[in-house]
Amino acid sequence: MSGIGSALLNSLDIGLLLFIIAVGLNIVFGVLNIINFAHGALYMLGAYLAFTLINIVGMPFWAALLLAPLGVAILAVLIDRFLLRHIYSRDIADSLLLTFALLLIINESVRMIWGSGIQVVQPPQLLAGSMDIMGSSIPTYSLFVIVMGLALLAGLWFLFNRTRIGRIMRAAALDRDMAEVLCINTRLVVTGVFAFGAWLAAVGGVIAAPMRALDPGMGDKIIIESFIVVVIGGLGSFPGALLGAIILGLIHGVGGRYFPEVNMLLPFLGMALVLLFKPNGIMGKGAAA
């Protein structure tokens, strides 16, 4: 395959991993109206839980993919019940402060539990190594990331557009009081959505674990990227998260390959342009968003 072909595939695997993480951030914002600063920390927890299950307990990767996100979702339920619950009705700045505190707590806990060393997780046998696609060596795991990203994309679309739960979530996002009048248990919806967002972050973490080195700062790196995705695509918008993630994937993958001198600048330039001309993001709606 030509250089551009493999650069595009590389962009796609960077972009779709970012999508899995950023879409969780966006769903939580859309329904709960909080910007979850700790989202990256939950991603990191997913990766470290996978590391424990695979490297220490000795489980197969697939079991970790199932269990680690579940564990993080349970933690998210506790966070919601004991902490976030008290600030939903307050100004958005309060939730920023609280989730920032959570990020610091989770970061330090990870460092205390797993240590500060660099850890790696091996991909499952099935996905190890590379495939030769038209003369270029493409890591099999990259293809898996792309398939997982597309599967989650399809699943989320189906959830929001074709299921009752999805409709309830959208209703709660649009008007929580009205939803309550219609006998929807919005407290349950809120908890469920927060846990679902955390689950998505952790799925991203488990998927990232075999391709990215684990260290106690990995959450901070991804949260900045996710914020860029969300600003470019549109805060709270589902298609926006996809568009923003693909754009950032292209900036890294194709930009890094062909314009390395300005590669560092491009994400921020993109963000600045979007803020100038479409302040709510490319897919963002009205000023209220």
Add this chain to the structure above:
Amino acid sequence: MMKTRAKKILVALSAAAAMGAVSTSYAEEPIRIGGIYILSGSAATYGEFAKKGINLAVDEINASGGILGRQVEMVYEDSQGKASVAIQAARKLVYSEDVDALVGLDSSGVAQGMVPTMPELQKPLIITHAATPDVTGKLCNAFTYRISVNVAQNMRAAALVAEKLDATNWTTIGPDYAFGHQSWEFFGNYLEELEPDVNLMSETNFPRFGAEDFTPFIDRVMDSDADGVLISVWGGDLVNFVRQANNRGFFEKDLELLFTVGGATEVLSALGDEMPESVHLSTRYWFDGYDNDINARFVKAYVDAYDGPPSYNAEGAYAAIYAYKKAMETVGTADGLAVAKALSGMSIEAPNGTVTFRKGDHQAMVGPNWGISGPMHPEYGIRTLTDLQIFNGEDVARSIEETGCKL
């Protein structure tokens, strides 16, 4: 009458006793040393290693009577890898924690920011890791020393290694900040001196520090005419880089590869056998490279305490504490100015041999270690270094004029 006199005597006695107690306790007041390292985030493992080395030195020194008969006590601050945070930390350590001396710094950027503020604090600083030539060059000052290898020394050695290789078209992949750029600049200049017809490609690669996915840059080098690559990516980034390069078949290409910090044990243990064989790896200290009693004792103590071989960062930090011991005992005080003066030109015996702080720029004359990655180590699960070359620190150092340092 008698009673009052007795009372007075008692009061006087107890006052004297109290004063005696005060003066004794003053004499036994510990020597406090402040450590400023990255203790959180991605590179926290480097601060952790420094702490491990320091703990060994402090325990050994305290068990054998301390420094000037006083126990040694460490106080740590997290630099977070940011210059502004490190400057605050240094002020806090000196003004509120009353430390007598400072050790630390993991990042070139942090060192460039913090070193110019040292004269204001009037306390000595021994840098144990950060490698920018500037801090023992144009930014040098009376209070700043470095015990670890700097970029200029290591790149001089790298050029000597590269000179013997077949490659003629050289490029680089390095982090996009002082360390990556200065590594390439010094390497290029030295290699050109040795081999005037070498081609230093204008197509260079400087991915963001913490970039996570280096594939675009790996592809770019593979598609270029380069046959020699200087790789100064380090830490977790290097782990990501090597694994992604493996996926791309980078190591199967006929390239001469020089990893400027590739022999770091923390990177080698994370990678295991994913680090390919027969690439050139450098480190500032290879635990297996020095045949002397101090090194044997240090490595044994380290392995016993922490399971695994010491990293270069642990060794530098360990030696720095001993440097302070010798300097303070030479001048008989822990006074900042006096200790800073005593360090100049001083030599100590360290795990990596006799280390001398050169008078003109305060850079330790220590030699970089370059080797070729070989078979796996039977105990530690890391690649070994074969054909290890330990350069003479003096030979690879810049001349004082070249450093631009005026002391």
